[in-house]
Amino acid sequence: MKVAIGYQVHNSENIALSLRQHLDNGYNFIVAPLVHPRVKKFVPYSDVFLGGSERSKLVVYIPKRDYNLKNNCSLIESEFNYANHIGVNTMLIDCPDNRVALKNLSDIINRQFVSSSEHFNEHQAPSVCIKVPLIPYKSYSSKWRDDEPDVDYDESWEKWNFIRMITQSHPKLFVALELNGDPIDPERIERWFGEPIVMALLSTSSFLTNSSKYPVLSKAYQQLIQKLNFKLAGNFSFVINGNNLHGHLKHYLQYINHLKSTDLFEDKISKFCLGYEDVLQIPLQPLKDNLDSLVYEVFETDDIKYQQYELAIYKAMKKIDKTDMYVILLFIPSFLSMINFLNCITNRFNSVAMVVGAGRGPLVEKALKAAEQSKKYVTIYAVEKNVNAIVTLDVLRDLRWGGNAGLSNGVVQIINEDMRYWAAPRKADLVISELLGSFGDNELSPECLDGIWNYVTKETINIPRSYSSYMCPVQSHKLYSQLLIDKKINNNPYDYGYVVHVRNAYLIDDPQKVFTFVHDDLTKPPNERDNSRAKTMTFRSKLKTVCHGFVGYFDCCLYDDIYLSIVPSTQNANMFSWFPIYFPFQVPFNVDPNDEIVIHLTRNVGNNSVWYEWTVQQPTPSKIHNLKGKHYSISLH
Amino acid sequence: MKVAIGYQVHNSENIALSLRQHLDNGYNFIVAPLVHPRVKKFVPYSDVFLGGSERSKLVVYIPKRDYNLKNNCSLIESEFNYANHIGVNTMLIDCPDNRVALKNLSDIINRQFVSSSEHFNEHQAPSVCIKVPLIPYKSYSSKWRDDEPDVDYDESWEKWNFIRMITQSHPKLFVALELNGDPIDPERIERWFGEPIVMALLSTSSFLTNSSKYPVLSKAYQQLIQKLNFKLAGNFSFVINGNNLHGHLKHYLQYINHLKSTDLFEDKISKFCLGYEDVLQIPLQPLKDNLDSLVYEVFETDDIKYQQYELAIYKAMKKIDKTDMYVILLFIPSFLSMINFLNCITNRFNSVAMVVGAGRGPLVEKALKAAEQSKKYVTIYAVEKNVNAIVTLDVLRDLRWGGNAGLSNGVVQIINEDMRYWAAPRKADLVISELLGSFGDNELSPECLDGIWNYVTKETINIPRSYSSYMCPVQSHKLYSQLLIDKKINNNPYDYGYVVHVRNAYLIDDPQKVFTFVHDDLTKPPNERDNSRAKTMTFRSKLKTVCHGFVGYFDCCLYDDIYLSIVPSTQNANMFSWFPIYFPFQVPFNVDPNDEIVIHLTRNVGNNSVWYEWTVQQPTPSKIHNLKGKHYSISLH
Structure with missing residues (x-):
């Protein structure tokens, strides 16, 4: 489920009871400590009463401690081991204040990550979320005082960054960002959006009260959350913490759920991007590997791209001057000489378009459409090296492009050749290709187009230019x-x-x-x-x-x-x-x-x-x- | 979906139409050739009219051919490439008859497997199913003649095995078994069940007609199918082929669906095995690695195992002679001497059971139950090295086992030690452990039990013996x-x-x-x-x-x-x-x-x-x- 909502319990005698109560209220999980906050020795709440499926709904909270003290280091290690033992997926650790404590905490986290990856048979180590405030606490408190605020707005990020650098940007290390006050400057917000935030913490005291006495968030908060949701592609959770200030704890949940149903959370990207957010893919190599039919199919549905191509082809066809010859036709007297003349001008008259790397033919379609719009007759050579795509081109030629006779605006020839080695029968007026990759030339468009030199002239128009x-x-x-x-x-x-x-x-x-x-x-x-x-x-x-x-x-x-x-x-x-x-x-x-x-x-x-x-x-x-x-x-x- | 049902189309002008028609009838997929059977050159039906999601419902059929002919080899290579191109998941290849053709086919299949695994970015190569008859065709036809049948019942299996050996038991190579006649001898059937069958082919002519004119299968077929379903854990499909002989093609499908709802298809295994059929797992090493709470939880629910343990502990406790001392109690006169005597016999009297490797305590529970049943008082030492399991044992001791005072039938002491290095305060009458692995000694039960030598006597009973x-x-x-x-x-x-x-x-x-x-x-x-x-x-x-x-x-x-x-x-x-x-x-x-x-x-x-x-x-x-x-x-x- 995208954008789950949890509640942070600060002190519970009975985790199981507390969990069930908040699930009943509609929350998806709880955040809770494993030991009573005032207990110094490690005596955790037992897992005896927590069913297997319930454990994934428990995020273990580790409050702020001074990791200069050895006792605190052993305590958190015990907590890690026990959380691992009972099958908890996520730990939320409040970020310590001073540099040495940060270093010690980083070491402990790092050791957890490393030890777990050795035993590939075991449960994975839990994810570790570092809790940091968006606004430094100092700034927050300085609001209440009149003296000059001596605030370092980079402090939270630097502390997080320190832990991240030591754990070498580990994939199981995340940020839990406390949205504690009005947003800071836009550039610093943007920098947070480059971090792996998985939790947005919201205190009940950050909510305003609307006229019906229900909790709501300010516009500034709403915009921040909207941006957060977009940048994280919905892969994060909310955690509500603090006392109930608005009648019932479930009202906070209801408000967030309401926000989720508004266009604040709408992601208007194409279905072809959905699920691919931040997923690394090996680039295609269409020159070396034949593309699959399904790959062609997906790319063919990009209307924006092909509209641009159609417009460009139309403009280019308008430019090609051969078609101005139509007018000459009116002055030819005898029938025989007219046939000859027709043959002659058919050769000159036709503009010749070559679609190099035709695939399953989307650019052929666009070239035919552009010819129709620009009132030209065009001979299209669809050159394609992939023998499997040729099967489709052959069928389309018969079914849609008029076969040998062609259509009123043009005729299509299918050529199963690598464009670089094709012995073309004529020179092209127009060469159309779609050989570009994400980095422009990275699918070797330059090398492919270099290869067509012997069937073009200096006047040939190349799309793309x-x-x-x-x-x-x-x-x-x-x-x-x-x-x-x-x-x-x-x-x-x-x-x-x-x-x-x-x-x-x-x-x-x-x-x-x-x-x-x-x-x-x-x-x-x-x-x-x-x-x-x-x-x-x-x-x-x-x-x-x-x-x-x-x-x-x-x-x-x-x-x-x-x-x-x-x-x-x-x-x-x-x-x-x-x-x-x-x-x-x-x-x-x-x-x-x-x-x-x-x-x-x-x-x-x-x-x-x-x-x-x-x-x-x-x-x-x-x-x-x-x-x-x-x-x-x-x-x- | 488990146990899908397909229909084999032998000759179709329009695959898309044919597919939709059979899906409408309720079939889950069709098996069809890519080229018209009488066409010699490779001119496949185009994928133009086949939507992306439909292609996974098409199994490409390649009829029996003589792969001594180069032309047939190129043809099947084209079919492979095209099937790959259009995103087909499965190829069904009719097994050729002679050895050279088999060899050539094996080479072609092997090349497909190898070439595809190089490009890890590409679609995976389709699975290849080799179609072989359960009963050799010769035997089948000999039924109609009176001469001595000269039949090699190993022929099908040997042909399959030849291809398999050459492809080195490739994980994408499968058997499509034609259930063509009454089953052969049980041992040969069993041998087939050691093969990766993914399709069971059934001809419409194999069906009998019941009194309502509907198609049914004989008892022999039903039993074969039951066994097949069990051995394959439901991971196979049926393919119906042949002409409609019973009113409507969907009646075959309905009959198979009926069978699927009967106890023929019921798999009575525990939910803890479901999904683990034939899945390789790295063995646990409980001595080296602490077990997770969830692992304990699953194993604790094995009632059969713990019933046996309870029975064994009960019998052993009955045997331990100390408890016969109860009778002496009657002859003690004075109060003080009685206290002393009680102390004295408490020591002698108590049988001492040590549960070594107690985990979260299931054997402690069983030992207490057995003590109750055998009317004994037992002091149980629960020895466990996993500090996380100790948390649970401590809680159970307080909640269920009477804490320090104990219960009427015994008292439990929790010992957080490795059994091999524990300095025990007394000798044990009974040692109970569950340290066995799948191969008996492979979780080092012998080495662990060797380690308890200094707290046992020659009379100590060990469970397991x-x-x-x-x-x-x-x-x-x-x-x-x-x-x-x-x-x-x-x-x-x-x-x-x-x-x-x-x-x-x-x-x-x-x-x-x-x-x-x-x-x-x-x-x-x-x-x-x-x-x-x-x-x-x-x-x-x-x-x-x-x-x-x-x-x-x-x-x-x-x-x-x-x-x-x-x-x-x-x-x-x-x-x-x-x-x-x-x-x-x-x-x-x-x-x-x-x-x-x-x-x-x-x-x-x-x-x-x-x-x-x-x-x-x-x-x-x-x-x-x-x-x-x-x-x-x-x-x-």
Whole structure:
């Protein structure tokens, strides 16, 4: 169930009774300590009366303690062991105040994570949520005093970050964010959205009282929660804590449930993105591997993308001057000479469009539509190397595209060839392709289009005309921590790029343009071209942050003023064909405000493959990731 | 859905239409060829009209062909590629007749399996089901003739086995068994049940017609299907083929659905086994790892096991002679001397029971019950090393066992110690433990009980008194093939033993006793004992078969005539605490009828661990599996 709601019990003689009571009220779980808060020795409430299925509804709470004291360290270790024993999934730990206590707590957490992963037969260690306040407590109390508030708004985040760095961004480490007061500045909020928040803690005292005496949240809170829900894709819980101040504890739950039913919680993304939020995927290699029918099917349903293509093809067809010849037709006298003349102008007259990499034909459809709209007759060569897709193209040609005779606006020829090696019978007026990946050129569009040089002229229009990749450094515990899990199937997860629908991430700076490819003149043979690239980019952070790698995007000019983009500032709304690409850094690094982050990225072209290498130059030089394309390389064959 | 039902379409112009029609009739899927049977070139029905979700309801049928012809080999390769392309999950291939064709087909299948596993990003290759008849076709036709039937009843199995051996028992290779006539001899049927059958093919002509003109199956068929369903734990489908002979095609489906609702399909196993059929699990190591509360909870619900324990403890308590002293009480005159005497006999009088490895206390409960029934007063020491279980024991002692004062039948002391290192205050009359694993001694019961030598006497009764392991060679594609998958997490899957609720397996011979441990006298110190063992066992096969390893069991004398057993011939019904254990052979080998299978098994004891090594000596010597306990060893610490 998405966005569960729990209640935090501070002191209970009988966990089982307390749990059942709050479940009866409608809460989905409770947060409770394992030992009575005033007990110093470890004498936990027993699990005797807690049924197996009930235990997953218990989050164990560990109050703030000073982990400079050895006794407190043993106590929390006992709590961990016992929670593990009774099958508790989640621990909520109140973050200590001083640096040494933080260090000791981090060590304890780390040992839990490590010891559990050794026994692959055992229950997994519980998830650990670090409770931190959005607003530092000092600031909160200073409201009540008149002296100058000496508040460090980074304090919470720095404490969390310290524990995270020591546990090396462990995938079982999470944030429980206490929403304790009006939101801080937007940039700091954004930074929290790059952290793996799984709980939003709300005190009953944070609720206002409406005219019917029911608890409600202020607009500021509502907006914060809306953003939180979006960035976390609904993968978090609410925890209500504090005394009942509004008649009955279930009224808080009812209010949150009400919010959940409003458009505050509506996520308007396509169904093709749902469930893919922050999930790392290995990029497709359509040149090396034939795409499956289902993959084609999904991509074909991207209306936005194909509308743009149709518009671009229409504009390009309008531009192609051959069709102006229609008028000549009126002046031909005799029937025989007219036949000859017709043959002659049929050749000249037809514009020739080549759809290279036609797949199951969506661009063929769009080219036919554009021809109809622009009142042209077009001969379309649908060139496709995937023999399985050819089966579909053949059927569509017979059923929809008029077979050999064609339609009034054009005729389609199916060619089962790799576009790079096809001996084309004529030159193209228009070449249409959809060979772009998340990072623009990463599915080898430049190399494929270089290969068509012998069936184009200098006048041939290429759609897309040009494209550029973009990148920006990112803070995302969520993305990075998955690489630790991935390690089991991929030994070198840090030398790979991943396609991912990015949500739970903080962009440290605005994206900058990286590599650009322009296809105005395709007639140069491949050996005269150089598609290798290199660029050093300098970014600047606004806040203290951690850099976990960079995110890549692309934009593309199809023709004239028709664009496709997945760059956040210019992206086409509701287009879902491309998720961004994430390139990790093996060693994440801390960054101070105004620090420069310098990243060097190269695109390398070998005889058999193309690959990227990436390096951090500043603040601390890193290794060259994916050196020689040893791990992630895009095959040319 | 368990036990789906499909219909085989032999010739369809329009797969989509045909599929929808049969789904409307209630079938769950159809089996159909991709190309028209009379077409020689590969021109498949297109997927244009087949929606994404419909494709999983299509099983592609490949009719019998002669794979000596290159053309047929290319054809099936095209079919594989296209099926893969359109997202089909399952291929049904009719098994060819001659050896060369079989070899060629095996190569093609093998290449499919291998090529697909390289691209971990792609759709998985479809499962391949080899269609073979239960009764050879020759025998079938010979029924119609009077000449002596020259029938090889092993033919089908041998053809399947040939393909299986070449594909190395691949986890994606399955059997589609044609139930074509009355069942053959029971042993051959049993052998089929050791094969990964996923489809049972039934011709409409195999159905009888009942008085209402509806199709029904004979008793012989029904029993075969019942056994099939049990052995496969419901993980198979029916495929109906042939013309409609009974009014409407849906009547066959209705009849099978009727059977599914009868007790023919009822599986009376405990809910704790459900879903674990043929699932390999790493054995627990309760000595090294503390058990989880939920693990205790599940095992505590095994009523059969604890009934046997209660009975054994009752009989043992009856036997302990101290309690006969009750009668002396009558002759004591003065009050003071009586107090003294009481103290004195309390010490002598009390029988002392020690539950070593008490867990959360189920044997403590049983010992108290047995004391009550046998009218004894017992002091129970519950010795447990797991500090988390002690929490529960402490609570139970207060709540149920009368705390310090105890109950009328006894008092309980909780001792948080490893039984091997406990300095006991007195000697035990009775020691009760439950330290046995699937293979008897494999959870180190002998080593643990050796450790209690300094708090027992020669008269101390030990429950269990003795136990033995058993083993027999097994044919099970299902168990063995999982090791190929397992390889990703366990690099040496063939040097490991796995706990598994065995179903889809054929026992090649009856189990034989292997190692026995007797605990009549526990007073000898551990350094005078030797728990290492070695044995060479000779088994004999009845049929041609393949040996994939051996399965281990145990039985145990708790006391007197009270036994626990998981050996098939003597097992306690409805006891679920132990599944058998499976030891694989790295290289499965073919066995002829009456061949001897000689297996050497050793139990080795080192300073830090105990381990088994196993070797095939005949028919072909194997490597020593798990040499030096390098991969699977049971820790003593």
